Amino acid sequence: MMRILHVLDHSLPLHSGYTFRTRAILHAQQAMGLEVRGVTGQRQLDSAAWSTSAATLADPEVAEGLTFHRTPGVPKGLPGLREWGEITALARRIEALAEEWRPDVLHAHSPALCGMAALRAGKRLGIPVVYEIRAFWEDASVGNGTGREGSARYRLTRQLENRVVAGVDAVITICQGLQDDLVARGFDRSRMAIMPNGVDLALFGSPLARDAELAEGLGLGKGPVIGFLGSFYPYEGLDDLIAAMPAIVEQLPDARLLLVGGGPAGDALRRQAAQSPASRAICFVGRVPHHEVDRYYALADVVCYPRKAMRLTDLVTPLKPLEAMAQGKLVAASSVGGHRELIEHGRTGTLFAPDDPTALANAMIDLLGQREGWDERRATARAFVESAHDWASNVRRYLPVYQTLLGQSVEYAGIAA
Structure with a gap:
């Protein structure tokens, strides 16, 4: 059975659009016959402050039938150093978990901090890495009113994203617009796939x-x-x-x-x-x-x-x-x-x-x-x-990406990629 470790900014039991998309993906992959777990960075604990549904930081934690592992600690330090500390801590947690659980693929989800942590761990462990972009977080910060387009932070975030995209084995975006933007930056479309947003009907x-x-x-x-x-x-x-x-x-x-x-x-x-x-x-x-x-x-x-x-x-x-x-x-x-x-x-x-x-x-x-x-x-x-846009069928789009990286051709729950 193929094992997929999803590398996440935050997860259930916190409630957000990000966690609901993750929940849908993992449940659909489980139903298809894959074995899945998630691992979150230090912002999971930080995020508890804004979620009324937050629980204590258990490790591992089972929420709605899904298993999530946690990275201890909270982000701290000066800007730049703080983010690098988050990447380092999450990469170490991925490596430790991989020694125990042996995933076949590391599937990181934006922001680029998760992608960079998975990339570092994947290279050390010899595990292929998929990076899924749900939004460019420098643009999201502008939309949220917490950032400014063209600022130093904006440019650094974009550079980190580019570095992750260049280093991973495959890239997935949630829509055509994001993929087209990456191609305009000079990245090869043949390394990319689209997994559109969906609904768990x-x-x-x-x-x-x-x-x-x-x-x-x-x-x-x-x-x-x-x-x-x-x-x-x-x-x-x-x-x-x-x-x-x-x-x-x-x-x-x-x-x-x-x-x-x-x-x-x-x-x-x-x-x-x-x-x-x-x-x-x-x-x-x-x-x-x-x-x-x-x-x-x-x-x-x-x-x-x-x-x-x-x-x-x-x-x-x-x-x-x-x-x-x-x-x-x-x-x-x-x-x-x-x-x-x-x-x-x-x-x-x-x-x-x-x-x-x-x-x-x-x-x-x-x-x-x-x-x-x-x-x-x-x-x-x-x-x-x-x-x-039904997750039960859309999630099949991941299989050709995983199997190409692993050199496999396997059927799951009667579904051939």
Whole structure:
């Protein structure tokens, strides 16, 4: 049985988009007959401060049927030295675990700190290394408001990423945009594969009926309801969505906006909403437990993703629109590159110009006013997720990568790569 050790920034029981993608991958690989474990760096313990679901740092720790090993200690020291210390500690932990568990492949997931640690350990151990890029973290820091494009930190992070990509045996990206950017840097496309974001339909593919009591308690009325469920980062463009609400309500007086989640932009968004002429139509719920998210999806007629135009959103495909499609929701989104990879305008969703509240409002008014086409579009979008973005089938794409590195041709659970 092939053994894959996934090298991670953080994992379950912490909750984030990063950990949910990891969970889906590992569960799907287990179902396919692979033996998988994860190992996390020192940021797992650091991350406990921002997660209400964090547990003590056990090693190993079993969460939702998955085994994770931990790297002791916390990041410390001056910038640069701190990150190098994280790489060193994680590389040592990988080597020690490999002596015990004997993985066939080290599968590192971004950020580049994980990739560099796996690369160092893999070279010492003679184990092939796969590096999977979910986003360029220097661009993510710009989008999160914690970094500046072109800064010394930005350039150093990019250089480290390039060094990892050049050194590993194979590279996987979550979308075409990231792969194209690497090719533009001079890397060989033949060493790359794409593993797109997906949805675990076994967990997320059975939409709930609308809870009328919950809707009444939130003041949503009969709607229509525009929803957003996710993290409140500046790049998500929720300020544009709030700015569009007066025009939407002018044409559709019963329309409501439901915002579920939280994050760095949360306080500013609440102030903006309070000052809006459409304030009565805007409802903030805050963060909800992950197992209750589908209750709030069920309240929305349209789920809207008004991301700002920037490198991060142009290069990276998000997970949330796929979740909304799986839940049988209409999807509307800004026409940034990451959304265009997932959404076909007029067929699986509606696209509108980014950074433009007027364009957003007009798109929503048109969509909400054409109910006769809703059922067909929802069914088309759901079928798209089932055919192209179900983890149970998508995870098979890893096998040719692994087997090429190992010189194998093996069937797992009746599936030939």
